[in-house]
Amino acid sequence: MGENDSQKLQETAGLLMVYTGNGKGKTTASLGMAVRAVGYDWKVCIVQFIKGSWKYGELDGIKRLEPNVELHVMGKGFVGIIDDDKSLKEHRSAARNAYETALKKMLSNEYQLVVLDELNVAVNLNLITRDELEELVTRKPANLHLLITGRGASQWLIDQADLVTEMTEIKHPYQQGIQAQQGVDF
Amino acid sequence: MGENDSQKLQETAGLLMVYTGNGKGKTTASLGMAVRAVGYDWKVCIVQFIKGSWKYGELDGIKRLEPNVELHVMGKGFVGIIDDDKSLKEHRSAARNAYETALKKMLSNEYQLVVLDELNVAVNLNLITRDELEELVTRKPANLHLLITGRGASQWLIDQADLVTEMTEIKHPYQQGIQAQQGVDF
Numbered sequence: 001m002g003e004n005d006s007q008k009l010q011e012t013a014g015l016l017m018v019y020t021g022n023g024k025g026k027t028t029a030s031l032g033m034a035v036r037a038v039g040y041d042w043k044v045c046i047v048q049f050i051k052g053s054w055k056y057g058e059l060d061g062i063k064r065l066e067p068n069v070e071l072h073v074m075g076k077g078f079v080g081i082i083d084d085d086k087s088l089k090e091h092r093s094a095a096r097n098a099y100e101t102a103l104k105k106m107l108s109n110e111y112q113l114v115v116l117d118e119l120n121v122a123v124n125l126n127l128i129t130r131d132e133l134e135e136l137v138t139r140k141p142a143n144l145h146l147l148i149t150g151r152g153a154s155q156w157l158i159d160q161a162d163l164v165t166e167m168t169e170i171k172h173p174y175q176q177g178i179q180a181q182q183g184v185d186f
Numbered sequence: 187m188g189e190n191d192s193q194k195l196q197e198t199a200g201l202l203m204v205y206t207g208n209g210k211g212k213t214t215a216s217l218g219m220a221v222r223a224v225g226y227d228w229k230v231c232i233v234q235f236i237k238g239s240w241k242y243g244e245l246d247g248i249k250r251l252e253p254n255v256e257l258h259v260m261g262k263g264f265v266g267i268i269d270d271d272k273s274l275k276e277h278r279s280a281a282r283n284a285y286e287t288a289l290k291k292m293l294s295n296e297y298q299l300v301v302l303d304e305l306n307v308a309v310n311l312n313l314i315t316r317d318e319l320e321e322l323v324t325r326k327p328a329n330l331h332l333l334i335t336g337r338g339a340s341q342w343l344i345d346q347a348d349l350v351t352e353m354t355e356i357k358h359p360y361q362q363g364i365q366a367q368q369g370v371d372f
Contacts (some may be wrong), residue, residue: 023351025205025215032217032244039247058218061225064251164357165209171350 014112014144015162016137020120020153023167030115030149031058034069037145042112044069047102049095049128049150050118052077072105074098075122095127102136106144113145120150120157133157200298200330201348202323206306206339209353216301216335217244220255223331228298230255233288235281235314235336236304238263258291260284261308281313288322292330299331306336306343319343 019026030046037044046062048054051073062071076094106114116136122128137160140146148157158164205212216232223230232248234240237259248257262280292300302322308314323346326332334343344350 019211021354024349025211025218025351025353028218028222029211029215029353030218031221032211032214032219035217035221035247035250036214036241036243037247038250039243039245055222055225057222057225059225061221061223061251064221064224065247158356161357163210164355165211166354166356167211167215168207168352168354169350170352171344171347 013142014140014146016140016160017145017147017163017165018120018153018157018161019147019149019165019167020151020158021166021168022151023169024172025167026149026151027054027058027117029165029167030117030147031062033113033147034062034065034115037113038065038068040112042068043110044113044115045105045111046071046115046117047098047105048073048117049075049098049122050077051075051094053118053121072098072101074101075118075127091125091127095122098122099128099132099136103139106136106140106146109141111144113147115147115149118150119148120153122150123154124150124152130154130156199328200326200332202326202346203331203333203349203351204306204339204343204347205333205335205351205353206337206344207352207354208337209355210358211353212335212337213240213244213303215351215353216303216333217248219299219333220248220251220301223299224251224254226298228254229296230299230301231258231291231297232256232301232303233258233260233284233291234303235261235284235308236263237261237280239304239307258284258287260287261304261313277311277313281308284308285314285318285322289325292322292326292332295327297330299333301333301335304336305334306339308336309340310336310338316340316342 019029034044046069062069074094075098076091102116105111119128123133205215220230220232232255248255260280261284262277288302291297305314309319
């Protein structure tokens with residue numbers, strides 16, 4: 001790429017990208033996309049819809065990309081899973097905050113790339129409504145690259161997207177009898 | 187993760203991991219894996235078997251992860267494709283250098299993660315022999331995480347691997363009539 005290409009990029013259409021599927025690599029690939037964006041000196045905002053979905057190394061590694069990359073850990077974890085009405089209400093409220101933050105960041109014109117991490121999962125758990133998903137997608141500014149991750153992307157989202165990659169798990173250490181370990185995802 | 191986990195990681199078995207398939211995301215995910223490794227303060231060595239396979243942003247972004255991450259751009263590009271014996275000889279020689287560097291780095295005990303970027307492609311182009319691939323895999327030190335990327339992973343490699351993710355392209359901007367642009371991969 002020539003030296004003016006970074007500028008040109010911002011004049012090209014921003015893409016709607018989706019990483020889905022049941023395999024390892026979705027969050028990892030979005031981290032990699034952040035690295036690449038930083039290479040262009042872009043500003044990146046990552047909004048996590050499922051708290052706790054990132055490993056320690058991911059959280060710590062991303063700090064190396066500050067201040068270009070901002071991470072907003074929103075939503076709630078799913079360790080205790082949603083087991084009663086009160087818990088459901090709290091999860092919905094946390095997801096709603098994530099949605100509002102995401103929309104605000106997308107519309108701020110401060111970023112070239114916004115990543116909505118595990119949004120598909122939040123939609124499938126009914127913590128984010130279909131209307132909210134559609135609003136996030138349809139209100140994407142033309143020059144913004146938007147990456148939505150999480151298994152179980154809806155057909156509607158796939159239809160809207162410019163780029164969809166499905167990460168399929170062909171083989172996983174658990175299947176091989178390797179002890180559950182940090183080493184897996186690390 | 188607790189504070190001793192990073193140390194523990196190095197005591198666990200190192201995994202043989204493969205990112206393959208025709209979709210976007212293989213190199214991107216390996217970049218992300220490097221970010222995560224840096225989060226654990228690991229040392230990472232990436233050996234590129236196909237020069238030119240990385241975009242400007244990827245090359246520049248990875249610099250932000252120095253000195254933990256080392257990138258060795260080896261091999262030759264394939265823009266001019268291999269069209270005569272002399273060219274083939276040069277490509278084989280470059281691939282052989284990449285192989286030797288990879289093996290030396292793997293055995294150096296200096297890294298917790300070594301990435302052999304686009305090795306599968308080099309094998310499919312017969313620039314790396316099946317024997318060389320097998321040697322790289324079988325001589326992996328037990329505590330080293332080794333990640334091999336590139337479309338067209340051989341069944342032998344898949345059989346050996348602990349973790350295999352196939353990145354499948356479901357939709358690509360070119361298909362949508364979006365102009366070929368840096369924005370695609372960016």
